[in-house]
Amino acid sequence: MGSLLGEKSAALLRFLKDAATLRRRRVPAYGVGDKVLWLSDVPKDRPECRSSFISDRPAEFPDLWLEVRKKRKPVLPPLPELVKDWVRPQDLDQVDQEPELLPEITVLIEKKVPDPGGPPEQDRTVIEKIPEVRHLKDHSEVENVWLDYLVNYREPWKQEMRRWQEVQRIYEDVDFMRRRLEESEERYELMLGVGLLQWQDFTGTTIKRHLLTASAEINFDPSRGVLTVGPAASFEKWRIEIDMMELQNQPRLEDTGLDDLLAELEVQAWDRVKVGEILHIIANRASPDAQVHENSLEPLERTDKTFRVIYAPALVLRERRPTAYEELTNRFLKDSENEPSLLLTKPWERFLLEGAPSEASLVDSVEGPSNDSGLREGDYRLYFPLPTNEEQKKIADRLQT
Secondary structure: HHHHHHHHHHHHHHHHHHHHHHHOOOOOOOOOOOEEEEHOOOOOOOOOOEEEOOOOHHHOOOOOEEEEOOOOOOOOOOHHHHHHHHHHHHHHHOOOOOOOOEEEEEEEEEEEEOOOOOEEEEEEEEEEEEEEEEHHOOOOOHHHHHHHHEEEEEEEHHHHHHHHHHHHHHHHHHHHHHHHHHHHHOOOEEEEEEEEEEEEEOOEEEEEEEEEEEEEEEEEEEOEEEEEEOOOOOOOOEOOOOOOOOHHHHOOOOOOOOOHHHEEEEEEEEOOHHHHHHHHHHHHHHHHOEEEOOOOOOOOOOOOOOEEOOOOOOEEEEEEOOHHHHHHHHHHHHHHHHHHHOOHHHHHHHOOOOOOHHHHHHHHHHHHHOOOOOOOOOOOOOOOOOOHHHHHHHHHHHHHH
């Protein structure tokens, strides 16, 4: 009897799990509400940035998915006095566009002019500022000073500014994620994803999401201006996400040994050999023409009908999806497979035996009378989809007997 209930319990849990999957809205790709930071954009040769995914020696800091330290913004060297009036100030901050000298400028010069308010018999003068137009072609010394400033001062500043911008972009992205989580942690979740699926399925839908994800968290040291990203405290193992595909395209991953491989991987998803093995299993189960690029850090520019999986690690801030029910069902299903008797509580048995009084009486006869079970022969309730009359109830009672 116990084995029969265990099988029925597992079958019901599988049904509940599949029903929840059918009800869930498919999200094929990251949307405008998601924030994605590709780790390929993290500068590799900057001491302010560290990541085990882009390091040549990742084993030295295996749990460090990303660290970025705030860098001081370079200060533009002051302009020489001689050229200050010949350059627009707003052009100086443009790193990607070289400022140019103005072809002409208007300056105010001091000149002595007759005093209009003085007596006519007295030759009195006053000093006024008179506008004067100057042309660059008549002032070669300005061009010489400007050229020296560009080569010896502005060019080194530009190089340092570009390095600062590379680091600052990463810092601002991670800090944005941190602030968003602090403001609405119940709405958003932070994930690290590897194994980007880029594929156009038979419906013409473009799929661009990671197959392997893990919960991540951000730690902030305000005194040093350092942001650190690593596995969340709730991390157990990497999750496989295939819900971005239509049901008929989702690979069957039972009895593939993936659970053991994921457990062995732990937090070290920078190990491309181990990750590649997992991605190959998933991809080959999904499509006969699947291609896996386990050494490519960058996503592909184009997506076509070939099932491609790219390593492409990324930090993803996305809205939480309602998966608590499915996770609970999965946990119950796993527990029932390991130890079926764990789920055979009295309320669960009554639910499974609904409509089967003969089986209920058998349970009572085997286990003995139980005051709290409330399940005895003839002690059951029939549920009808519509209002019924007494004659229909009698018919159902006879059929039950």
